[in-house]
Amino acid sequence: SAVISQKPSRDICQRGTSLTIQCQVDSQVTMMFWYRQQPGQSLTLIATANQGSEATYESGFVIDKFPISRPNLTFSTLTVSNMSPEDSSIYLCSVEGGQGGYEQYFGPGTRLTVT
Amino acid sequence: EDKVVQSPLSLVVHEGDTVTLNCSYEVTNFRSLLWYKQEKKAPTFLFMLTSSGIEKKSGRLSSILDKKELFSILNITATQTGDSAVYLCAVVTSGTYKYIFGTGTRLKVLA
Numbered sequence: 690s691a692v693i694s695q696k697p698s699r700d701i702c703q704r705g706t707s708l709t710i711q712c713q714v715d716s717q718v719t720m721m722f723w724y725r726q727q728p729g730q731s732l733t734l735i736a737t738a739n740q741g742s743e744a745t746y747e748s749g750f751v752i753d754k755f756p757i758s759r760p761n762l763t764f765s766t767l768t769v770s771n772m773s774p775e776d777s778s779i780y781l782c783s784v785e786g787g788q789g790g791y792e793q794y795f796g797p798g799t800r801l802t803v804t
Numbered sequence: 805e806d807k808v809v810q811s812p813l814s815l816v817v818h819e820g821d822t823v824t825l826n827c828s829y830e831v832t833n834f835r836s837l838l839w840y841k842q843e844k845k846a847p848t849f850l851f852m853l854t855s856s857g858i859e860k861k862s863g864r865l866s867s868i869l870d871k872k873e874l875f876s877i878l879n880i881t882a883t884q885t886g887d888s889a890v891y892l893c894a895v896v897t898s899g900t901y902k903y904i905f906g907t908g909t910r911l912k913v914l915a
């Protein structure tokens with residue numbers, strides 16, 4: 690399975706500011722995924738990031754609010770822009786792997802609190 | 805609309821008990837079903853199921869899929885306090901290639 694790191698692990702931010710979350714994988718992967726998990730909720734996919742193309746956003750998520758970069762096959766960033774308290778969540782990146790190819794492996798997550 | 809529903813939402817048991825967690829789904833173009841354990845932030849992979857009736861087993865954990873009735877169960881025998889976590893079920897669809905997560909079952913095992 691891939692080893693995934695995320696930075697920062699947590700942050701407290703003021704409303705109206707932006708935060709960029711980094712995700713680094715120890716092997717080359719085609720697709721990287723960004724999820725949000727609001728308090729007490731399950732995981733919601735924000736977008737899928739392929740290297741060399743624009744990210745694909747899920748319904749309810751837009752590029753202006755959550756711009757994503759994917760400069761190479763081992764790295765991606767997610768920016769949470771113009772934050773409000775409703776953006777307080779855990780943000781997780783993940784990649785696929787495993788024998789079946791559809792197992793997702795998750796990074797350690799970034800816990801964001803917006804005040 | 806594709807959906808994955810888990811039950812119960814939460815469960816409290818004592819060490820040594822056996823628990824069964826349920827995951828039902830309604831999706832178009834089912835590809836596979838995955839179980840995860842989430843203790844702090846990052847979910848960790850447990851099982852992937854693609855075929856009906858074939859049990860996957862790892863230690864005290866086992867899981868099986870019923871594609872006719874559209875559900876899966878995760879069994880944990882001889883529970884330990886270390887099993888306390890949120891257990892997530894996710895369905896992968898083909899075509900649009902989506903992962904749809906259920907709301908999870910929060911399991912607490914008391915010593």
